Amino acid sequence: MLTNERIIEEALARITAGYVFPERTAAVEAAIRGRLAAGAYEGLDGPLLCETVTADLQQVCPDKHLRLLWTDEPQSLEPVDDDGGIAAFTALLRAANQGIRRVEHLEGSVGLIELSRIATATDGASAIGAAMQLVAHSSALILDLRACLGGYPEGAAMWCSYFFPDDQVHLNDIYERVGNTTRQYWTVGHLPAPRYLDRPVYVLTSEVTFSGGEDVAYTLQAHGRAVVVGATTRGGAHPTARHAVAEHILVTVPTARAINTVTGTNWEGVGVLPDVQVPADQALEEALKAAVRTP
Structure with missing residues (x-):
């Protein structure tokens, strides 16, 4: 036992090897080692260790993605099995209907899609298309x-793509520390359901909305394609x-950072x-009133 x-x-x-802001890692390491030497841990x-270390990490570096997490599911410690959590998160998405919790038609012919996660653009494409078909x-x-607690940038770009006419909209970029590279995200050219154009879109947010959910809300808002209704989100953009x-x-460990093409920044913090x-x-009540009023 470790x-x-x-x-x-x-x-x-x-953290030292992968954090997207390497210039901050020395302060993180010094703070945690200081607490370790003082016997704080x-x-x-396990759960209390995660909670305590996370609080200390975020005190010196207020990045909501930088944390220790307790998981009831045992994890492999073999290096060959380390995929950055992709397999486990993909399995979670499959069990959760690719993050699509609810699709309904409300009064006034207003469509509603509720998401708990943002799926990948590969595994999630057909489910996303099915939801959009139902509200077409x-x-x-x-x-x-x-x-919505997060998900994949590619999936966020696919969701956003339904609200633009073609593949010519540069949504955002993601800078990755490893390799010092920047990947561009554009609207998708071919989608499995009709695009949702020339009609109002409202995005509901809360203090719980995080990461990939924030990506969709921020991107649609910045590009003028949706009205965001609700509460300010948690602020995790890495x-x-x-x-x-x-x-x-x-x-x-946050390994990259988003850069919106309209604002030049993101929602971190x-x-x-x-x-x-x-x-x-x-x-929901506020957005529905606005949607029904809109001619």
């Missing part, structure tokens, strides 16, 4: 991201890898600011 000290050492090694069980003839669309540092503990700010539990 000691808490060894777990923390493994986590710091991952002695005797803590609505008069307005409400995309409910209030409980694509992240997950690495097992113990059988039930993961370190999540500040969240997505709604166009119509209301308590999250009132956002």
Whole structure:
């Protein structure tokens, strides 16, 4: 069984090697090692260790993706099995209907799609297309991201693509520390369902909305394609890898950062600011009233 000290050492090694802002890693390491030397982590069980180290990490580096996570599912510690958490997250998406929680038609022929996660653009394409097909003839669309906890940039780009006419819209870029590369994200040329054009789109947000969910909300808002209704989101804009540092503990390391082509920045630390700010539990009612009023 790994000691808490060894777990923390493994986590710091991952952070130092992969964090998207390498200039911040020395301060992170110094702070955590200082707490370790002071005995702050002695005797803590797994969940409490994760909570305590995460609080210390974010005190010195307020990046909401930089954390230790406890998982009830045992993780392989073999290097050959380390894929940055992709396989586990893909399995979660498949079990959760590719993140599509609900599709409905509301009063006034308003469509509603509720998402809990943002799927990949490969595995998730048919499910995303099926949802968009069901609302294809609505008069307005409400995309409910209030409980959306994240997902894949490629999937976020696919969701956004439905609201633009072609593949000529440069949505955003993602800079990756490894390789010092920047990947561009454009609207997708071929989609498995009709595009949703010339009709209002409302995106619902809450204090829970995070990461990939924020990506969709921020991108559609910045490009003038949706009205965001609800509460300011959590503020996590950095694509992240997950690495097992113990059988039930993961370190999540932001390895890249998003750059919106309209704003030149992202929502990290500040969240997505709604166009119509209301308590999250009132956002659907507010968006539905606006959608029904719109000619």
